Amino acid sequence: MTPSRRVRAERRQTMTIVYAVMVSILILVLIQYLLLMIALEDYLSGKRSVLIGTAAASAVCFAVSCRLIGYLAARRAPGP
Amino acid sequence: MVERKAWKDDFPISWVDDHFVTRREFTKSLVLVSCATFCATGVIAVMGRAGAAAAAKCEPRRIAAVGEIRVGSSRVFEFPAPGDPCLLIRLTEERFVAFGQRCTHLGCPVLYRKETRKLHCPCHEGYFNAEDGSVVAGPPPRPLPRVEIERRGDELWATGFRA
Secondary structure (H helix, E strand, O other), X not given: OOHHHHHHHHHHHHHHHHHHHHHHHXXXXXXHHHHHHHHHHHHHHOOOOOHHXXXXXXXXXXXXHXXXXXXXXXXXXXXX | OOOOOXXXXXXXXXOOOOOOOOHHHHHHHHHHHHHHHHHHHHHHHHHHXXXXXXXXXXXXXXEEEHHHOOOXXXXXXXXXXXOOEEEEEEOOOOOXXXXXXXXXXXXXXXXXXXXXXXXXXXXXXXXXXXXXXXXXXXXXXXXXXXXXXXXXXXXXXEEEEEO
């Protein structure tokens, strides 16, 4: 494989990873949004039975998002 | 002198100065949204815990004497704190019920309708059952919070909220 083709292949691979991370974090944010709605509904109804659970699940989603963005930052940015 | 082209006045956007958001920047901003959502959920959880603790230790309060309220009438009282309106209703000779007066839709005060035995929110035509506070019609998403009532001799006392 010539160097230019290798560079292009690496760039394509990096872009695939960037897209995968972006979509994963987007899904996690949507899940967090649903959790927020569930927590708000639970709080306003006065039941207060799932508040800690939703906060814990949201924390896990946030931690996974941080891990993914850390992984992305550790990879070399694609060239121009 | 270089003459300024007319089309530049109509489209004054500089390609060089335009700011593009890269995929990485967008992903970082998603993480910030994730952080904000987590913080909001955490704040709700903390407020819920604090509210539950406050409700657990709310002081019983005298509402009225039994003879002060006629059958089919109602009375507004404040519980558990001043500024928290509740509604006491005498359904029959022996049956008293009380609910939080704020509509669960947008917080308008609900009123008791003796003819229909329903609680009516005049703001958006919400109706609640006066027996248990459940939603009968209209936009309210949840039942009214029910106040526990205790009869002590000839007096009625509010003791807490029923979950």
